[in-house]
């Protein structure tokens with residue numbers, strides 16, 4: 001297996017059969033094509049964002065990549081292994097983190113979940129100690145090891161979960177919304193750790209997220225899926241272009257004023273002294289800020305990133321027109 005095909009999908013499909021009650025004693029059978037003729041490759045050591053609207057087929061893809069679900073068609077390999085056929089063998093080489101639910105033991109101290117992983121994955125003693133020490137240091141878990149998981153904050157719990165997924169040195173890490181619900185500081189910690197993990201260990205990362213900043217800060221490549229199909233595969237900048245996405249400059253003025261006038265941006269909202277201006281995502285906010293500061297009584301300002309749904313929605317609108 002060449003390193004460029006570390007994860008490889010060829011025309012992969014997953015069809016679910018759902019039964020819907022349509023009347024007394026009557027049920028209708030319907031097929032849901034969650035993943036539809038999906039093909040892509042991820043090279044060893046790559047960090048790739050995997051995004052799409054709700055129900056697009058992201059979780060279904062991840063479940064097939066871990067072997068939890070068997071594809072209805074096509075070919076799938078992770079590190080040369082067919083996941084659904086050799087799920088246990090594959091488990092030794094992959095790590096999975098689901099932001100929305102924990103794999104840690106809720107009522108037990110954090111360290112007990114790690115001891116369990118130690119035995120479950122049969123991690124050699126020296127390697128376990130080394131990996132645990134590294135995670136504890138970098139994810140700042142030192143004071144938390146004896147705390148029952150249910151008492152941890154969301155950010156602490158997430159860092160605990162990431163450590164649990166890495167104790168057996170997986171070559172591939174699937175992350176499903178790893179920063180969801182976290183505050184700015186916790187997000188920065190998680191992202192910093194993942195960047196270092198990828199740089200130092202060459203861990204291949206597939207990241208599902210609704211937070212464009214996760215992608216911006218971590219992934220040089222992004223894949224967009226919708227209705228089970230791959231809609232875009234390339235750099236994030238290209239996605240912005242494809243979707244002509246916009247960032248928002250939010251300015252707080254000293255008082256209520258008519259909409260401000262700034263070349264390269266347009267006012268999209270006025271709420272009392274606060275005005276929101278949209279400008280192309282690929283453009284720097286600095287000249288806009290300079291222009292505003294020279295002409296208007298500014299109190300405060302901030303820049304908001306476009307969210308993934310908005311970018312994708314615009315991308316479709318463009319496609320429909322062209």
Ligand SMILES: Nc1ncnc2c1ncn2[C@@H]1O[C@H](COP(=O)(O)OP(=O)(O)OP(=O)(O)O)[C@@H](O)[C@H]1O
Nearest residue numbers: 016018032034052053054055056057058059060061
């Ligand atoms: N076990 C199942 N049985 C029937 N339909 C399913 C099943 N799992 C997923 N689906 C359907 O397959 C489609 C894709 O779902 P999936 O969970 O993969 O989307 P997603 O991109 O992960 O969405 P989200 O961002 O909301 O998690 C949806 O229409 C969903 O309803």
